[in-house]
Amino acid sequence: MKTKILLALVSVAAAGLSYGQTLVTQTLYFSGVPDFETPLVFSKYAGNASDIQNVSIDYDLTISGGQFVVDNDADTPAEVAVKFGARLDATSLQVTMLNHAFSAIINDVEATNQAQYLLTPNFGDGLNDYDPTPTDGAVLVGATVNEAGGDDVHPLFWSQYAGGGTFTVNVKASQIGSLSYNSGVETATTPVVANGSITVSYLVVPEVSSSVLLGISALGLAFRRRR
Ligand SMILES: [Ca+2]
Ligand SMILES: [Ca+2]
Ligand SMILES: [Ca+2]
Numbered sequence: 001m002k003t004k005i006l007l008a009l010v011s012v013a014a015a016g017l018s019y020g021q022t023l024v025t026q027t028l029y030f031s032g033v034p035d036f037e038t039p040l041v042f043s044k045y046a047g048n049a050s051d052i053q054n055v056s057i058d059y060d061l062t063i064s065g066g067q068f069v070v071d072n073d074a075d076t077p078a079e080v081a082v083k084f085g086a087r088l089d090a091t092s093l094q095v096t097m098l099n100h101a102f103s104a105i106i107n108d109v110e111a112t113n114q115a116q117y118l119l120t121p122n123f124g125d126g127l128n129d130y131d132p133t134p135t136d137g138a139v140l141v142g143a144t145v146n147e148a149g150g151d152d153v154h155p156l157f158w159s160q161y162a163g164g165g166t167f168t169v170n171v172k173a174s175q176i177g178s179l180s181y182n183s184g185v186e187t188a189t190t191p192v193v194a195n196g197s198i199t200v201s202y203l204v205v206p207e208v209s210s211s212v213l214l215g216i217s218a219l220g221l222a223f224r225r226r227r
Helices: 002-014 155-161 207-226
Strands: 022-032 036-043 052-064 067-072 078-091 109-119 137-141 145-152 166-179 185-190 193-204
Touching: 022 036, 022 166, 036 193, 052 078, 052 109, 052 155, 067 078, 067 109, 078 185, 078 193, 109 137, 109 145, 166 185, 166 193
Parallel strands: none
Antiparallel strands: 022 193, 036 166, 052 145, 052 193, 067 137, 067 185, 078 109, 078 166
């Protein structure tokens, strides 16, 4: 019996949870070539809102592929900064996804490729050919870039995540492509692919445990009164 209790405590400690706490985690995935929108349907916590000790939301956005061509067709040199990739936003009409500072947890998350080029005046090509050949042109080939993060939901909104049923998170992925300076510079973009996930986690003390604890403290009171 003593061994069993010790083992239980050890496993709880290993998971980083206090005794009686359970972490309920759901991860849903999205993928595509932006711009796209995907609804992700999560389950609410099936128990009571009073069981909840924390709600956290994490995101992961990975871009891959794509390219951005710059081609200076002007008679003067051009120094350009190229940025391209994808932006992630996620909102829900059923639950509030705001952190302790009342900021949106998933808002304008950007995974981008960036580079700067000093392009010489036009050389060896004309208009509308988007020629990446140096030294008046360049191409930024998209690398695999990951942006991940997350935050805790403000306790004011935890009850929205309880009571069973589902809620929908609308994922919106947008293509980003920008150039700092484009006077006389032609650009051509091949879009990135965006993959990612959203994870919703509930840290809870299920009602059974809390009622057992209440029972124990009630017994303790009764015992004290008798003395
Ligand atoms: Ca050119
Ligand atoms: Ca050229
Ligand atoms: Ca050209």
